Amino acid sequence: MNPEIEISALLLMLLLLLPIIAINTVIQLKINKELMVSTVRMILQLIFVGVYLQFIFTLNHPFINLLYLLVMIIIASMHSIKSSSLKLRPLFLPILISVALPQLIILIIFNLLIAGVDNLFEAKFIIPVGGMLLGNCLNGNIIALNSFYEGIKDDEKRYNYTIVLGASHNQALLPYLRKSIKRAINPTLASMATIGLVSLPGMMTGQILAGALPITAIKYQIAIMLAIFSAKYFSIILSLTISRRRGFTPFNTLNKEIFLNR
Known part of the structure; x- marks a missing residue:
């Protein structure tokens, strides 16, 4: 204690x-x-x-625990959009799906297969682990969405010129997609590369303070870092992919209606 x-x-x-x-x-x-x-x-x-x-x-009621997690996902989705200077209404559903799907899948994998909990919906597992995954995905989605749409907006002439020259929509978007993903995941990659040398991360420190053996804490930290990176990566990919239907017109031009008026 x-x-x-x-x-x-x-x-x-x-x-x-x-x-x-x-x-x-x-x-x-x-x-x-x-x-x-x-x-x-x-x-x-x-x-x-x-x-x-x-x-x-x-x-510790399963329905209440799951409801609270869903509220966290909704808030994270809304904040991702607003912090990216984009309008909430046209992008809310695509981003909600992009945040919720990887979170729930990886949370289930972590709690059932890694932590081996008997009750998947137990509050002390589903809420803290879900919060760690969501917090990192939130930051990643903000960086990715802002970089992707603002990058195309600032470089619109070149983007349109690429389309005019006969490039497919996927081909025209690929450079911006690569840049956005790289910017969004670089902080996590840097953290993974220096973890244990520069800093002792949260889950590991918390478990050691709670009395767990360092080797046990390390195992949990490795698992949660891989879970965080996976959830963040897939959430970014889905956010940029699914939001394209609202972010571009049927003629593959950028839809200016998704941007907040500043």
Whole structure:
């Protein structure tokens, strides 16, 4: 059992923000307001999450657990679209499918075949693991969608010229597809390449703090990293592929109606 963290200790950690705020003021880096708002939001959101997760874990009803996971998927899908400066309505269903499908498949594989849990819908497995997968897929989809559609928008003349010269739609999109996928998965690849050398990752650290043997924690971390990369990769591929029906006109030109007016 880990020692309880006192409120006074958390307040001490908050004091670390004071020199950061002071430095920002001196160099006129105008992020103090954003820093304070983000900090307050983080605290309030985590308190709220802690309260209802305690309730969900105690109740541990399969329907409630699955419903909560689906809510997480919906929120992640919506945030992926909005953070990519794209309109929610035309792209919501394609992105929802692209996020949900890899998540659920890989979550089932991880919990049943890797962790070997008896109850697939048990709260302490489905929610934390699902959250780790979703968090990484969210970042990947934002980078991929933004890079893909903004890249074509900024390079529209060359893209249209390629179509006019007789290239198929797939051929014209391939360079932008490659670039977007690479940008989206590079952070995960970098993390995988340096994990254990530069940092001790979350799942491994959590299990060690909880009393697990380091070798057991390492096995779980290897499994979750491979699960994260796979879920992220397939989600990106599906997002870019399925959203094309809404992102382009029947004449293979970019549909400007999907972009938010800025």
